[in-house]
Amino acid sequence: xxxxxxxxxxxxxxxxxxxxxxxxxxxxxxxxxxxxxxxxxxxxxxxxxxxxxxxxxxxxxxxxxxxxxxxxxxxxxxxxxxxxxxxxxxxxxxxxxxxxxxxxxxxxxxxxxxxxxxxxxxxxxxxxxxxxxxxxxxxxxxxxxxxxxxxxxxxxxxxxx
Amino acid sequence: xxxxxxxxxxxxxxxxxxxxxxxxxxxxxxxxxxxxxxxxxxxxxxxxxxxxxxxxxxxxxxxxxxxxxxxxxxxxxxxxxxxxxxxxxxxxxxxxxxxxxxxxxxxxxxxxxxxxxxxxxxxxxxxxxxxxxxxxxxxxxxxxxxxxxxxxxxxxxxxxxxxxxxxxxxxxx
Numbered sequence: 001x002x003x004x005x006x007x008x009x010x011x012x013x014x015x016x017x018x019x020x021x022x023x024x025x026x027x028x029x030x031x032x033x034x035x036x037x038x039x040x041x042x043x044x045x046x047x048x049x050x051x052x053x054x055x056x057x058x059x060x061x062x063x064x065x066x067x068x069x070x071x072x073x074x075x076x077x078x079x080x081x082x083x084x085x086x087x088x089x090x091x092x093x094x095x096x097x098x099x100x101x102x103x104x105x106x107x108x109x110x111x112x113x114x115x116x117x118x119x120x121x122x123x124x125x126x127x128x129x130x131x132x133x134x135x136x137x138x139x140x141x142x143x144x145x146x147x148x149x150x151x152x153x154x155x156x157x158x159x160x161x
Numbered sequence: 162x163x164x165x166x167x168x169x170x171x172x173x174x175x176x177x178x179x180x181x182x183x184x185x186x187x188x189x190x191x192x193x194x195x196x197x198x199x200x201x202x203x204x205x206x207x208x209x210x211x212x213x214x215x216x217x218x219x220x221x222x223x224x225x226x227x228x229x230x231x232x233x234x235x236x237x238x239x240x241x242x243x244x245x246x247x248x249x250x251x252x253x254x255x256x257x258x259x260x261x262x263x264x265x266x267x268x269x270x271x272x273x274x275x276x277x278x279x280x281x282x283x284x285x286x287x288x289x290x291x292x293x294x295x296x297x298x299x300x301x302x303x304x305x306x307x308x309x310x311x312x313x314x315x316x317x318x319x320x321x322x323x324x325x326x327x328x329x330x331x332x333x334x
């Protein structure tokens with residue numbers, strides 16, 4: 001990417017870049033999260049969206065409750081095996097490219113629930129990009145996770161179809 | 162009108178002499194054991210004659226290697242009143258053996274017993290005869306074990322995983 005001042009191409013005030021870099025720059029600054037909140041972590045996630053922590057500063061405030069319109073899934077809360085198939089189906093319904101944040105100890109590894117009903121980490125059935133520890137994590141930790149996703153999109157990008 | 166627990170117990174004992182078993186009191190809570198064959202008669206009588214209109218809780222206990230018969234179904238009954246003394250709570254227990262895991266449903270007396278009995282069926286496998294819709298309520302419908310039984314390993318996730326895999330496959334059809 002560079003500022004161009006070629007008079008043949010129209011003079012000053014435009015940039016040359018690759019389509020991929022431009023698309024990924026747009027993607028990372030307009031993440032549309034799909035909140036999958038099942039427990040107390042969801043309360044912290046809500047406060048991240050609200051005024052004090054204000055995720056809109058990172059362009060990710062448009063929480064979509066339809067997976068068809070989302071590209072970032074924030075799984076916050078204990079996931080039981082009965083819920084896991086629902087969680088996986090919602091992830092499958094999201095259009096590519098998509099990213100997943102596992103928020104809280106329960107989603108990362110089952111948390112305190114070493115029991116017959118609880119999935120011991122959602123990476124058993126979902127590809128997780130960023131893990132956020134804590135029970136529940138502070139809102140700042142979730143913001144950090146969103147920033148890590150942004151960094152990942154910037155560094156790795158995603159194919160443009 | 163206040164209610165004397167003592168007179169209630171006496172009334173039960175005289176009317177259902179062959180059904181009412183042990184009566185015990187602990188910290189002002191009365192527990193009455195009854196035979197499971199007469200659950201409907203005794204509980205119906207308590208509701209109609211003593212105004213126990215509210216089934217506060219219905220649950221079960223697994224007493225494996227502690228007591229025989231193995232299971233106890235527990236009914237917590239509440240009676241409402243304006244004054245403090247009129248609000249009375251008693252506990253009725255019925256023993257269920259592992260050989261014959263059935264007991265009459267009390268949904269005909271309290272409609273609210275519906276989901277409570279489904280939960281006991283789900284967790285312990287006790288079958289409630291005459292229940293309108295006895296399906297699992299918490300675990301997946303194709304789940305095999307009954308997780309609150311004492312001989313079930315609480316960390317055993319195999320059955321849950323199988324139900325999960327099956328649910329995934331059905332969703333892809």
